[in-house]
Amino acid sequence: MSNISRRTFNRKLTQGMAGSALLAGMPWACGMGEEAQERKLGIALVGLGSYSAGQLAPGLVNAKHCYLAGIVTGTPAKEKQWMEEYDIPKDNVYNYENFDKIANNDAIDIVYVVLPNSMHAEFCIRAAKAGKHVICEKPMAVSVLECDAIIEACNAAGVKLSVGYRMQSDPYTNEIKRLVREKTFGDVHYVSSDAAYISRGNPDQWRLNYALSGGGALMNMGVYSIQSNIYGTGTNPISVSAQEFSTIPEYFKDTDESITAQMQFPNGVVGHMFTSHNANANRLFVNFRRGWAELNPCHSYGPLAGRTSEGKEIKYPHQSQQMVQMDDFAKHIKTGSTNFAPGEMGKRDMIIVEAIYQSIKEGGKTVPLDLGNMGIVKS
Numbered sequence: 001m002s003n004i005s006r007r008t009f010n011r012k013l014t015q016g017m018a019g020s021a022l023l024a025g026m027p028w029a030c031g032m033g034e035e036a037q038e039r040k041l042g043i044a045l046v047g048l049g050s051y052s053a054g055q056l057a058p059g060l061v062n063a064k065h066c067y068l069a070g071i072v073t074g075t076p077a078k079e080k081q082w083m084e085e086y087d088i089p090k091d092n093v094y095n096y097e098n099f100d101k102i103a104n105n106d107a108i109d110i111v112y113v114v115l116p117n118s119m120h121a122e123f124c125i126r127a128a129k130a131g132k133h134v135i136c137e138k139p140m141a142v143s144v145l146e147c148d149a150i151i152e153a154c155n156a157a158g159v160k161l162s163v164g165y166r167m168q169s170d171p172y173t174n175e176i177k178r179l180v181r182e183k184t185f186g187d188v189h190y191v192s193s194d195a196a197y198i199s200r201g202n203p204d205q206w207r208l209n210y211a212l213s214g215g216g217a218l219m220n221m222g223v224y225s226i227q228s229n230i231y232g233t234g235t236n237p238i239s240v241s242a243q244e245f246s247t248i249p250e251y252f253k254d255t256d257e258s259i260t261a262q263m264q265f266p267n268g269v270v271g272h273m274f275t276s277h278n279a280n281a282n283r284l285f286v287n288f289r290r291g292w293a294e295l296n297p298c299h300s301y302g303p304l305a306g307r308t309s310e311g312k313e314i315k316y317p318h319q320s321q322q323m324v325q326m327d328d329f330a331k332h333i334k335t336g337s338t339n340f341a342p343g344e345m346g347k348r349d350m351i352i353v354e355a356i357y358q359s360i361k362e363g364g365k366t367v368p369l370d371l372g373n374m375g376i377v378k379s
């Protein structure tokens with residue numbers, strides 16, 4: 001979409017909202033009137049790096065239930081460029097210092113935190129305290145303790161919380177979930193999931209800096225493998241054991257390069273995962289009693305591709321995953337529909353991440369997990 005048509009598009013939204021001005025300050029709850037349900041919710045992106053610029057902002061242009069209303073940036077030079085490109089009024093532009101003033105801005109309903117991992121907790125908590133609903137990028141934080149603090153802040157403020165797990169709104173993922181749930185090919189026996197890419201650029205990037213990332217490939221891509229092992233079995237693991245591989249330690253000085261892990265699920269189901277910053281792999285394979293299903297590629301922005309042992313192609317029209325994800329969360333806020341990636345899901349994955357790091361530290365020891373149904377969303 002050109003800059004001009006983007007501006008026209010956003011202006012139309014603003015006009016639509018003027019008619020709904022009386023709704024400002026109304027609680028976001030189920031059973032709202034039709035007009036309130038039709039109103040697009042305003043999202044402010046915090047952190048205008050590559051994911052915000054390349055995926056989230058473009059995804060919001062065509063979203064049905066939300067739009068890009070504001071920005072929060074530590075780089076003054078980006079303000080003018082984003083204001084022009086997305087028709088964002090100056091009043092909706094914040095920096096990291098004055099961010100808390102967003103509490104007084106009724107045009108912003110949702111704050112989406114897209115900063116380096118170690119900054120998620122601080123900004124999610126500040127957003128909740130400002131009375132805004134929160135989307136927190138993955139991984140949710142750098143520790144389970146931080147996940148708890150985010151969840152508590154959102155509960156205390158009475159705002160909704162979601163993790164930026166775009167795959168949970170993706171039709172390919174949902175087809176895998178359906179095959180598992182409906183036992184189309186019988187029970188699941190084995191799942192294998194790879195999420196890895198070669199990340200050998202600037203050695204000073206924050207992803208390779210433990211203080212900012214909280215870990216390497218496991219924190220960045222490994223959470224996708226954990227997720228797909230779980231939706232590929234429909235249950236949480238009951239234990240995990242893991243191994244770390246380092247082939248160029250002089251480059252991956254501070255963070256993990258490659259990790260494999262084995263998960264045990266209830267009823268003897270076995271899961272395997274591989275994640276790396278030094279290999280390209282992007283596949284989910286689910287082995288059922290009477291067949292299999294595969295997505296390859298499976299964790300990227302799409303178009304994805306899949307097939308089953310019956311020779312059937314899994315195929316859907318391509319849409320921005322980020323648009324669908326943000327629309328799903330806006331619908332959840334407006335109508336009480338399912339939150340496909342609640343905070344508990346992000347916390348559960350961080351419990352598994354910490355167990356994987358513990359297992360590696362203890363020479364591959366099996367670490368038991370007691371997760372029950374935590375973070376399992378019925379869809």
Ligand code: NAD
Nearest residue numbers: 047048049050051052074114115116117137138139164206
């Ligand atoms: P990026 O490096 O492109 O952008 C990071 C942003 O944070 C920049 O705007 C930078 O200016 C800002 N920042 C503020 N303080 C910083 C500091 N001390 N060091 C470095 N940057 C700082 O990163 P990104 O790829 O946009 O990732 C941001 C978040 O989004 C991460 O949590 C990442 O895991 C997540 N992400 C998710 C997906 C997904 O598919 N869901 C994809 C990419 C990134």
